[in-house]
Amino acid sequence: MLVHFTIDSGTVPITEQAREAAFAQYLRMLREYDANAEGQARQVIQQHLTTHTEFTAKHIACTGQGDAWHPEFESLYNAMRHQHMSPDDAYDEARKFLGLLVWNEALQSTKNWHFTKYPKADPEYMVTHYFAVDGHIRANAKRSQASTARDHGDEQRAADLENAAGRLEERWGQRRR
16 A cells, blocks of 8 residues: 655555556556566566565666666567657656556555655656555664664663564565674
């Protein structure tokens, strides 16, 4: 589930798909191009959400070799090319589609995902950075509180807070040693 996480209000659910009309159009184009591609892309995104506590869509799709994408996401680009877009336009649209697909998976997730946005080159679109509320935000807050407790000489409270942070991180296999 997507949420806004604030100190005052806690988690405030987000219930709407971003750019719903564009997302529906992208899905239609992808399904026309390859009926299996959506399921493959969603499966990889879902797996990433279960094993990472923070990410952007680029972290999920890119191989780490420049801007190259994992094979499961190449159909997003190919579907745009199939619509007779230029290679550059197809790549730009595929990136936007990927971002909306990741948003949709985070929206449907059983875990709480907070997000922040920051500008890209195209001012109409923003890069969205996702954070697991428990496994990242709350775990890091508990580690910070543990450090403060230790600075004040309260070793037991520090250890308890660090253990609590570890339990939160274990859900993602991210426990610090």
